[in-house]
Amino acid sequence: MMLVVRLLRGAVKRAGSRPPCSTERLISAARGISSSSQDFSAFGRTQSASCTDTDRPKILITGGLGQLGVGLAKLLRRRFGKDNVILSDIRKPPNHVYHNGPFIFSDILDYKNLREIVVNNNISWLVHYSAVLSAVGESNVSLAKEVNITGLHNILDIATEHGLRVFVPSTIGAFGPSSPRDPTPDLCVQRPRTIYGVSKVHAELMGEYYHHRYGLDFRCLRYPGIISADSQPGGGTTDYAVQIFHAAVKTGHFECNLRSDTRLPMMYIDDCLRATLEILEAPADTLASRTYNIHAMSFTPHDLTQEIQKVLPDLKVTYNVDPVRQAIAEGWPMALEDSAARRDWGWKHEYDLQELVQTMLTQINTGNHLAQAN
Ligand SMILES: NC(=O)c1ccc[n+]([C@@H]2O[C@H](COP(=O)([O-])OP(=O)(O)OC[C@H]3O[C@@H](n4cnc5c(N)ncnc54)[C@H](O)[C@@H]3O)[C@@H](O)[C@H]2O)c1
Ligand SMILES: C[C@@H](O)[C@H](N)C(=O)O
DSSP: OHHHHHHHHHHHHHGGGSOHHHHHHHHHHHHHHSOOSSOOOOTTOOOOOTTTOSSSOOEEEETTTSTTHHHHHHHHHHHHOGGGEEEEESSOOOHHHHTTSOEEEOOTTOHHHHHHHHHHTTOOEEEEOOOOOHHHHHHOHHHHHIIIIIHHHHHHHHHHHTTOEEEOOEEGGGOOTTSOOSSBOSSSOOOOSSHHHHHHHHHHHHHHHHHHHHOOEEEEEEEOEEEOSSSOOOSOSSTHHHHHHHHHHHTSEEEESSOTTOOEEEEEHHHHHHHHHHHHHSOGGGOSOSEEEOOOEEEOHHHHHHHHHTTOTTOEEEEOOOHHHHHHHHTSOSSBOOHHHHHHHOOOOOOOHHHHHHHHHHHHHHTHHHHHHO
């Protein structure tokens, strides 16, 4: 058995300069007969779809009912067709999501169920959105470890076994207090102090390792805090920057859980989702790296309040600082340096602070956020 594995490893090494597809099959085969913790029983029969199906990929989104998944499904369905994008989660979808395109139950901790979904639906691209975010992660470390690390292992193994293109978002939270913070370059010290950040550095490194070792088509963006009108944030440190808009419109008062001078990188959801589509579609030979920073704007609660007050002058913001979130934010970048993304695959943000505020308030005021969700 070891001899066969060694022979296959040699073949993979010799195939090193070929495109990933061929190496993916060899590695899947090697893993199928190795003593790996996963049982790759489809030895010799794995399919590599992503290399040929880039025009009409069949896409699975995990953790799709969070802040970002429904919006991404909408964008990808417009691009690739409604039935080619499957949303999944462990929660029951609201009616408008259920009726707007394919939705299935998928628990990323259930390896066999994941494999079945990938096989039965002929999946070629996987967008892995399931995660436990920074603040929730600090209050439930074992859940964060399970979902963000064990779940990620399942995703990478399934993607390798079936030759998928896989997108895994990372975050500004993958940096820590010893990283350069203004701006934070793509490559620098990464010593985060949250389980969320540690799990995301792990995801970046594991994805890149699988790319180099097995030819996995791994793609990763470090998202800033994402701001959206039609979906709620899932328990992170940047949540205030979404909540303030709803409070401003509904009550005119907002209690902020970060200090007024806490500067963090932020991005409007449309920019984030477009960046995701762009890196998914980028030709592999343009990607000098597999993990990129992307940046749009950077502001403090004070800056954001002032900008909103230009439209809603009566908005009152008080501060009741959450020490857990504040400590997290103080170790995160203030701005990301993203010249590599701009150079390699043409990343360009469209929304600055002023555009963001106008768009968010218009959407919330006119109820467009509900219409958009439908
Ligand atoms: N929203 C942001 O500001 C932001 C910023 C940086 C990175 N990201 C990353 O983008 C991705 C999506 O973020 P989001 O804001 O939509 O997250 P979210 O917390 O809103 O949603 C995560 C989803 O994962 C699901 N989930 C949890 N456990 C699961 C399991 N075992 N199996 C399947 N699904 C499970 C949850 O039900 C939830 O719907 C995450 O990986 C996150 O780390 C988000
Ligand atoms: C920044 C991001 O990863 C998420 N919104 C969080 O605050 O945890």
